[in-house]
Amino acid sequence: MRIEVFDPAVDTDKVKACYQLYIAGKPVDDPDGPTMSAPVYSGWFVHGWDGSPREAALAASGDDEACVGAYVLQLPDKENTHLGRLTILVAPDQRRSGHGAELLQHAASRAADLGRTLLSGETRIGSPGTPFAAAIGARPELLEVRRVLELADIPAGRLAELRGRAEEAARGYSLIYWQGPTPEEHIDQVATVVSAMADAPHSPGEEAHGSDAQRVRESDRRAAEQGVRRYSVAASCDRTGELAGLTQIGVDSTDPSWGFQFVTAVTRAHRGHRLGLLIKVAMLDRLATAEPGIRHIQTGNADSNQYMIAINAELGYKVLDEWRTWELDVAAVPAAISRVSRPGGAVR
Ligand SMILES: CC(C)(COP(=O)(O)OP(=O)(O)OC[C@H]1O[C@@H](n2cnc3c(N)ncnc32)[C@H](O)[C@@H]1OP(=O)(O)O)[C@@H](O)C(=O)NCCC(=O)NCCS
Structure with a gap:
């Protein structure tokens, strides 16, 4: 060879x-x-x-x-x-x-x-x-554990019920949406929220990933080069104006039936307000209009990431396989x- x-x-x-x-x-x-x-x-x-x-x-x-x-x-x-x-x-x-x-x-x-x-x-x-x-x-x-949400299987009224529950706990936060590159006005704060992923479980031999404005811009550029349409939903704190949570999904333009979950993170100071559920439900609402062909969404989490898994279970994600x-x-x-x-x- x-x-x-x-x-x-x-x-x-x-x-x-x-x-x-x-x-x-x-x-x-x-x-x-x-x-x-x-x-x-x-x-x-x-x-x-x-x-x-x-x-x-x-x-x-x-x-x-x-x-x-x-x-x-x-x-x-x-x-x-x-x-x-x-x-x-x-x-x-x-x-x-x-x-x-x-x-x-x-x-x-x-x-x-x-x-x-x-x-x-x-x-x-x-x-x-x-x-x-x-x-x-x-x-x-x-x-x-990799999970898939089959959008057609979400029972009628389920998202409205979850949205209502999340909004109840998330008073004082507003949603911000964008598609494609992160608006410059949010770049630094997006980097801060992405850095909150450091709290997610990772292998003992590895350090957690950080982020900064340059890394956010480069990540946006890579997504665009791959033909991936990236959607972002953030929650901002009305009192301080800071971004508290972010979720991002990419849709491959060559097969828009699949969405791929990228980051979902809430910064420590803002945890406990159901922001994770709020932004993920808002993302599903947004995709329903922006991506009418979308049928399934794939996500992956460490099996020990109980908080994220609990949110995904509420939304109806089912286990696909384990890596x-x-x-x-x-x-x-x-x-x-x-x-x-x-x-x-x-x-x-
Ligand atoms: C994993 C992979 C690279 C192995 O390639 P390969 O050329 O078959 O590996 P080798 O022939 O060198 O196998 C070495 C030993 O691994 C073990 N092994 C490899 N494949 C195996 C299988 N399917 N079942 C059981 N044992 C296996 C065996 O002990 C084998 O020795 P043996 O054939 O004398 O019993 C190949 O299966 C592959 O490309 N898989 C998909 C990608 C992947 O998972 N990569 C690994 C992550 S980096």
Whole structure:
């Protein structure tokens, strides 16, 4: 197998090859979730969800140099500079031949060269990635539960009832709506609210994400580049004028039947007023008019995030599947590889 490192921002043909691997693996790796469109996948591959730098590699094998696998190694440069977030993907008809382990070995050596000490990755429970992670001795960390709201299943009158309940507790707050880039007047406060996500559960090996005005602008720009229409609903405190809560949903313009939940956060000083429910119900109201084709909304939360999960349960979200975050020390990779090696070969 030949592994070639490439720059995803430059080599778009190789990113397309990785998208084909993703599409080929989708029926086994993620059979129930929505399919990422090519623009959204490319955007994620090139910039990630948080804009961190990355390295990628494509693996080819055989006389025809057919593409058998790939990896992308995200290298966070704001928080978590000790970490390499790794996604390995092997073509479904090429699995169980040692390619995954070989790609891991290669990525770990790059991570070490780049000063990273910890690798992390996610696998869906029930997909081949999970026994792979267990076989290499990775540590199971955070469990994220993905849920879907089927909008047609919301009983008539339910949203009005929830809105009434939330408004009762949220007197003294007003709603602000926008679509697309965050208005400059709200940028700093949006960064403050997004930073409140730091209180959400995260894996012990990771620092929480922060935010600032520049990161908000870059996130808005990435969404636009991916063809994602992003809707925002914020709650502002009438007394102080500060933004107290924010929820954002993205709709992929190539498949507007799905909405994707991004951030939902309420700052500490304003918790306990049902603002989370208020802004999420307001978002559903807004989407009903702005996105008439929307049918389902996907969200994901750590299984320990009881407050967010309780709100989602009230709205009618149902569990789709579970994703495990795994961690593996870069220094432990040689032992991990030998665990899945067969005598006589580099990897097997
Ligand atoms: C996970 C993945 C990369 C593994 O690729 P692969 O080339 O099949 O991996 P390897 O052949 O190197 O497997 C090494 C060992 O992992 C374990 N393993 C891998 N897939 C397994 C499966 N489906 N069931 C049970 N064990 C499995 C085995 O112990 C295997 O050794 P063996 O084949 O000698 O028994 C591949 O299944 C994939 O692309 N999955 C989708 C994306 C993903 O989940 N990536 C991992 C997160 S970064």
